[in-house]
Amino acid sequence: xxxxxxxxxxxxxxxxxxxxxxxxxxxxxxxxxxxxxxxxxxxxxxxxxxxxxxxxxxxxxxxxxxxxxxxxxxxxxxxxxxxxxxxxxxxxxxxxxxxxxxxxxxxxxxxxxxxxxxxxxxxxxxxxxxxxxxxxxxxxxxxxxxxxxxxxxxxxxxxxxxxxxxxxxxxxxxxxxxxxxxxxxxxxxxxxxxxxxxxxxxxxxxxxxxxxxxxxxxxxxxxxxxxxxxxxxxxxxxxxxxxxxxxxxxxxxxxxxxxxxxxxxxxxxxxxxxxxxxxxxxxxxxxxxxxxxxxxxxxxxxxxxxxxxxxxxxxxxxxxxxxxxxxxxxxxxxxxxxxxx
Amino acid sequence: xxxxxxxxxxxxxxxxxxxxxxxxxxxxxxxxxxxxxxxxxxxxxxxxxxxxxxxxxxxxxxxxxxxxxxxxxxxxxxxxxxxxxxxxxxxxxxxxxxxxxxxxxxxxxxxxxxxxxxxxxxxxxxxxxxxxxxxxxxxxxxxxxxxxxxxxxxxxxxxxxxxxxxxxxxxxxxxxxxxxxxxxxxxxxxxxxxxxxxxxxxxxxxxxxxxxxxxxxxxxxxxxxxxxxxxxxxxxxxxxxxxxxxxxxxxxxxxxxxxxxxxxxxxxxxxxxxxxxxxxxxxxxxxxxxxxxxxxxxxxxxxxxxxxxxxxxxxxxxxxxxxxxxxxxxxxxxxxxxxxx
DNA sequence: GTGAAAGCGCTAACAT
DNA sequence: ATGTTAGCGCTTTCAC
Numbered sequence: 001x002x003x004x005x006x007x008x009x010x011x012x013x014x015x016x017x018x019x020x021x022x023x024x025x026x027x028x029x030x031x032x033x034x035x036x037x038x039x040x041x042x043x044x045x046x047x048x049x050x051x052x053x054x055x056x057x058x059x060x061x062x063x064x065x066x067x068x069x070x071x072x073x074x075x076x077x078x079x080x081x082x083x084x085x086x087x088x089x090x091x092x093x094x095x096x097x098x099x100x101x102x103x104x105x106x107x108x109x110x111x112x113x114x115x116x117x118x119x120x121x122x123x124x125x126x127x128x129x130x131x132x133x134x135x136x137x138x139x140x141x142x143x144x145x146x147x148x149x150x151x152x153x154x155x156x157x158x159x160x161x162x163x164x165x166x167x168x169x170x171x172x173x174x175x176x177x178x179x180x181x182x183x184x185x186x187x188x189x190x191x192x193x194x195x196x197x198x199x200x201x202x203x204x205x206x207x208x209x210x211x212x213x214x215x216x217x218x219x220x221x222x223x224x225x226x227x228x229x230x231x232x233x234x235x236x237x238x239x240x241x242x243x244x245x246x247x248x249x250x251x252x253x254x255x256x257x258x259x260x261x262x263x264x265x266x267x268x269x270x271x272x273x274x275x276x277x278x279x280x281x282x283x284x285x286x287x288x289x290x291x292x293x294x295x296x297x298x299x300x301x302x303x304x305x306x307x308x309x310x311x312x313x314x315x316x317x318x319x320x321x322x323x324x325x326x327x328x329x330x331x332x333x334x335x336x337x338x339x340x341x
Numbered sequence: 342x343x344x345x346x347x348x349x350x351x352x353x354x355x356x357x358x359x360x361x362x363x364x365x366x367x368x369x370x371x372x373x374x375x376x377x378x379x380x381x382x383x384x385x386x387x388x389x390x391x392x393x394x395x396x397x398x399x400x401x402x403x404x405x406x407x408x409x410x411x412x413x414x415x416x417x418x419x420x421x422x423x424x425x426x427x428x429x430x431x432x433x434x435x436x437x438x439x440x441x442x443x444x445x446x447x448x449x450x451x452x453x454x455x456x457x458x459x460x461x462x463x464x465x466x467x468x469x470x471x472x473x474x475x476x477x478x479x480x481x482x483x484x485x486x487x488x489x490x491x492x493x494x495x496x497x498x499x500x501x502x503x504x505x506x507x508x509x510x511x512x513x514x515x516x517x518x519x520x521x522x523x524x525x526x527x528x529x530x531x532x533x534x535x536x537x538x539x540x541x542x543x544x545x546x547x548x549x550x551x552x553x554x555x556x557x558x559x560x561x562x563x564x565x566x567x568x569x570x571x572x573x574x575x576x577x578x579x580x581x582x583x584x585x586x587x588x589x590x591x592x593x594x595x596x597x598x599x600x601x602x603x604x605x606x607x608x609x610x611x612x613x614x615x616x617x618x619x620x621x622x623x624x625x626x627x628x629x630x631x632x633x634x635x636x637x638x639x640x641x642x643x644x645x646x647x648x649x650x651x652x653x654x655x656x657x658x659x660x661x662x663x664x665x666x667x668x669x670x671x672x673x674x675x676x677x678x679x680x681x682x
Numbered sequence: 683g684t685g686a687a688a689g690c691g692c693t694a695a696c697a698t
Numbered sequence: 699a700t701g702t703t704a705g706c707g708c709t710t711t712c713a714c
Contacts, residue, residue, distance in 0.1 A: 003457075003485055005691060016701045021693060031699060046481055051457040052402065053691035056393040056706050063436065071422055081412055084439050088446075093453065095404065095436040098425050105429075112434065115389040116344075116707090140387055144344055255626050262628075285596050287603075287628040346707060357685045362709060372683060394707035397690050457691090 004045045065118040067097045069126045074280035082301020103128040110137035120147035120308045131194035147311040151304040162324040163304045170293045170329040171204025174275045181338040183245035190249040193223035251278035274336040288335035345386045406459040408438045410467045415621035423642020444469035451478035461488035461649045472535040488652040492645040503665040504645045511634045511670040512545025515616045522679040524586035531590040534564035592619035615677040629676035
C-alpha cells in the first residue's frame with residue numbers, strides 16, 4: 001500500500017510514462033481502450049498526481065500565506081474566515097501563520113514564505129514591526145515578485161496593495177458620539193499604541209476633541225501592554241478626576257474596562273459611557289451590551305483575498321498599480337452609551 | 342529582479358550547478374575562495390533555494406494540514422493556537438482549512454491534502470461527517486500512508502491516533518454539580534447532537550441522573566440547529582414546567598440561554614443555574630460569569646500536534662501502535678450556579 | 683576541488 | 699496512437 005506513481009502505472013501496463021500520463025488526463029491522443037484500462041486501474045489504486053511535482057512544474061501551488069499577529073483576537077479570526085472563504089472559492093488554500101506580535105517570528109515566517117512556498121502573501125503587521133519600522137523581510141518578498149497584500153496594520157514603507165479600516169474616522173466618530181451624548185471628559189485606553197491602527201484612532205479622537213473646542217488632556221490617555229495591570233491603571237485614571245466616557249481601542253480592553261468599572265460600582269452608561277472596537281460576540285453578550293465600532297472583519301478578509309488573487313493573476317503584467325482600499329467602519333449603538341441629546 | 346536560481350549563480354561564476362550548490366551549502370569539497378565568492382554573491386542576490394524543488398526531492402515539506410469544523414468557535418481557535426505553537430517549535434508550518442461542518446468540503450479538502458501537499462493531517466470531523474458516518478476520504482489518507490491524528494470529534498471507523506476530551510465525564514460531572522447544588526430539573530441544550538462529543542456529553546448527563554435516581558425526561562432535551570430559533574425553543578422548554586438548571590453544550594449556547602433567561606426576568610442562578618462548555622472569554626465576561634467546563638483547547642492542540650509529529654518521524658517504522666489520549670476537563674465554578682449544599 | 687549524471691514525479695513539445 | 703526527450707530546481711553519488 002505504497003504511494004503509487006505514474007511510473008508504477010506505466011510499468012504495470014508496459015507503456016511509457018507519458019502515455020500513462022496522457023491516458024489519465026484523458027488525452028484524445030490515446031486509444032479509448034487503453035485510456036479506459038489505465039483510468040480504471042488508476043482509480044483502483046487511488047492514484048493521485050504528486051502535488052509537489054506539479055508545483056515544481058507549474059511554479060505555483062495555489063496556496064497563499066497569511067500572517068496575523070494574534071489568532072486569539074476575534075477581529076483577526078473574522079478576517080481569516082473571510083480570506084479562507086474567498087481563497088477557497090478560487091481554488092486556493094491558505095497556510096496560516098501567527099506572528100504573536102513578534103518581529104522575529106514575522107520575519108522568519110516571511111523568509112519561509114519567500115521561497116516558493118506560496119503564490120502570494122497576506123500580512124497584518126505585528127506591533128513590534130510597526131514600532132521598529134523594519135520591513136526588510138517585506139522588501140525581499142516584493143523583490144522576489146511575490147504578490148503581497150497588507151491589511152489593517154500596514155506600513156507606508158512597503159509599496160503594495162493594502163486594505164485598511166478607516167480608523168481615523170472611527171476614532172473621530174466614536175469620540176463625537178460621546179460628545180453628542182453629553183460626555184465631556186473622554187479617556188482613551190489602548191493596548192496598541194504603537195500600531196498604525198492605534199495611532200490613527202488616537203488621532204481621530206484628538207481631532208474630534210479639538211473640533212469641539214475641548215482641550216486634550218494627556219492624563220486621559222492610557223497606553224498599556226500585556227505586562228501592565230489594567231486594574232491599577234484604571235484606578236489611577238479614575239482618581240485623576242471625573243471621567244465620563246472611555247474609548248477602548250480593542251474589544252477585550254473595552255470589555256475589561258466595563259468589568260472593572262462595574263466592580264467599582266460605576267454605572268454604565270449613567271456614570272461612564274464605553275465604546276469598544278471589533279464587533280465580536282463578546283461586545284454583544286456582555287452586560288450592558290457594548291456600543292462598538294464594527295470593522296467588518298470578514299469583509300476585510302474577503303477584500304484582501306480578492307485583491308491578492310487579482311494580483312497573482314496579473315503577475316506577468318505589472319501595469320496594475322497598487323491600490324489601498326479603505327473600509328468604513330460602522331458604529332453599533334448598544335447599551336454602554338447614553339442616548340443622543 | 343527575477344527569482345534567482347542555482348543555475349544563474351553557476352552561470353555567473355562559470356562553474357557547474359553542483360559546484361554552486363555545494364559552495365552555497367558550505368561543502369568542504371569546495372575551495373574556501375570559491376565558497377566565499379559564491380556565498381557572498383548568493384547573499385547579495387537574495388538567493389533562496391526553491392522550496393518546491395526541495396519538497397519534491399525530500400518528499401516532505403514540513404507542513405501539516407489542519408481541518409477544523411468552524412473557526413469562529415473559540416475552542417477550535419484555541420486548539421489551532423496550540424497546534425501552531427508546537428508545529429512551529431518543530432519547524433513545521435500549518436495549512437489550515439475550515440470544513441464549515443460540511444461533509445463535502447471536508448472530503449474535498451482531505452483529497453487535496455492527500456496528494457503530497459502535507460506531511461501529516463490533523464482533523465476534527467465536521468458534524469455532517471459524524472452524522473453520516475462516511476469516512477472514505479480518511480481511508481484514502483491512511484491508505485497513502487499519510488500520518489493522521491483526529492481530535493475532539495473523532496470516529497471509531499478511522500484507526501489512527503486520537504486526542505479527545507473526556508466528554509462523558511464532563512457531562513456527568515456538570516450534571517452531578519447541578520444536583521449537588523440542589524437542582525432537580527435539569528435541561529440540556531445542544532447544537533451538536535449528532536457529533537460524538539455531543540452524544541458523549543449527553544450520555545454522561547443521563548447517567549448522572551440515573552445514578553441519582555432521577556428519571557430522564559425527554560422534554561428536557563433541546564437539540565437545535567442553525568435554522569432553529571433558540572428563543573422559541575427556550576420558551577417551549579420553560580413552559581413545560583419548572584426547570585432549575587440548564588446544561589448548554591457549547592459556549593455560545595450557554596451564553597445565549599443566559600441572555601434569553603435574563604430577558605425573561607429569570608434570575609441566574611437563583612431561579613435557573615447554567616453550565617456551559619468551552620472556557621472562552623465569553624463565558625468569563627458575561628454577567629453572571631458562567632460556570633463552564635474547560636476543555637483545555639490549547640493543550641489539546643499541543644498534544645495533537647506532538648502526536649502527529651511523532652508519527653511523522655516514525656513513518657518508516659510502523660511498529661508504533663495507535664494511541665487515543667483522553668484529556669480530562671475541569672469544571673470552573675463561577676457565578677451562574679449555586680453554592681454547594 | 684570540480685563536474686557530469688541521475689533522479690524526485692510530472693507534463694508537453696516533439697518524434698515515430 | 700504511442701514513445702522519447704527535455705526540463706521544472708535542487709541534491710547527491712560518482713567520476714575525473
